[in-house]
Amino acid sequence: MKNPLVSVVIPCYNQGKYLTETVQSVLASRYRPLEVLIVNDGSTDDSLEIALHLKEKHEELTVIEQVNGGVAKARNTGIKAAKGEIILPLDGDDKISADYIGAAVGLLGDRPEVKVVYCKAVKFSEAGQKPWKLKPFSLRALARDNMIFVAALFRKADAIAVGGFSEDMHMGREDWEFWIKMLKNGGEVVQLPFVGFYYRMTPDSKRKKTGTGRKKRERIDYLNRKHADFFQQQLNGPLRFQRSWSRVYNTLLGWMGKI
Template identity: 80%
Template sequence: MSKKGMVSVVIPCYNQGKYLIETVQSVLASSYRPLEMLIVNDGSTDNSLEIALGLEKEHPEVRVINQANAGVAKARNTGIQAAEGEILLPLDGDDKIAADYIERGVAVLNQQPMVKVVYCKAVKFSEAGQRPWKLKPFSLRALARDNMIFVAALFRKADALAVGGFSEDMHMGREDWEFWIKMLKNGGQVVQLPFVGFYYRLSPGSKRKKTGTNQKKRERIAYLNKKHAAFFQQELNGPLRIQRSWSRRYNTLLKWIGRG
């Protein structure tokens, strides 16, 4: 049973013990209450579970769930199912948020029922410094070509459950992109808050680098086309192509010359 007004921050963690305290501290500094943090330890082989249990013991707002390694989508879904909040915020175990991000995001969701997703401006950071994350403006047509909403956005638990959560069979990366497609393709507005509220950590072993190969891109596009054919037909006049930005023009040309 969801607790009215509560926000659940779902933190999947796989071998991110080095950064986990920093991540949790950024949420504890939030101006919004009530909130809870669900740290889902996804079979880490470092000291992540030990650190998570220490945080749970020290902070009543932290709950730890331990599971065998099953991937980030499964870890997020585990947290979503266990969440007591009406509103969710996925936050990876090495990233951070600004103190006012949750409060300002919740205000939009409460005041505008037609809004399904609230995110903000962001920066990428590492030990070498930080730089703005240049996110493209949102539209469904743009979302059909690429993702511009990072996973650490706010949305209602009911909306996440309605689309079945994150797709656990999407092993080629960018599962957050597919999650936004299925949540938004049949309606719902998106709001980007006009301030930096999310800090994305760049690390040598980041999943984003591992899933950026041409093979993974081809697998991902095939998966998306199979699962959301009607959406791509609507927005791109046909399937998503390897040269994603050219998809609509290419599909339209093929139909014009009778090869669609």
């Protein structure tokens, strides 16, 4: 039985400094067949030049250009263009291990009930690296916070079915909302027991820019508007600013309302 084609979607905005290293980590994968789609999201640095140079050297690469529209739109562009039945989004400055794709694809093939496969991860920078302490997955935990980084593997059909990444989510953590809408109506999640993903920390990392209190409030308001049913089911009401207390607070309010 032939291995399914995996499409690795790499959105890139001004990440030319790291793009070659990211692509090389994918091409070093022990799994084949692969296609690598670099989506240049209107970069103003040398990202496009580097992407085109890489394409000349590696026939598995495709370069797509678009006017800057944000990372969600860039991922969606790549997913729509992908020929593979399995997708791996990978940002233009991160890396994967050589065995990550193969292990994930094997699990997706053996267990059709599984929708998302990810792995253990580390955060790294020029100062070194450290384990990324990800909380265990459950739907109730996902309602409070995201523990699945964007570089997980899933079927293209499942992504298309939920409309891809939400392009109107401009306050960060769009991967969190993507997992909510993909998983809230069913589907299992598996974390592989080894480090397969390397998240690069830089002075201008998006996680830092979207970690402010204002962005957090905007994000919570957005999630509550789009997924009120999910939060009602998992948290007995809306997601609160103090997220870990949401279920307790909502349950207490419900009891008080019955008195």
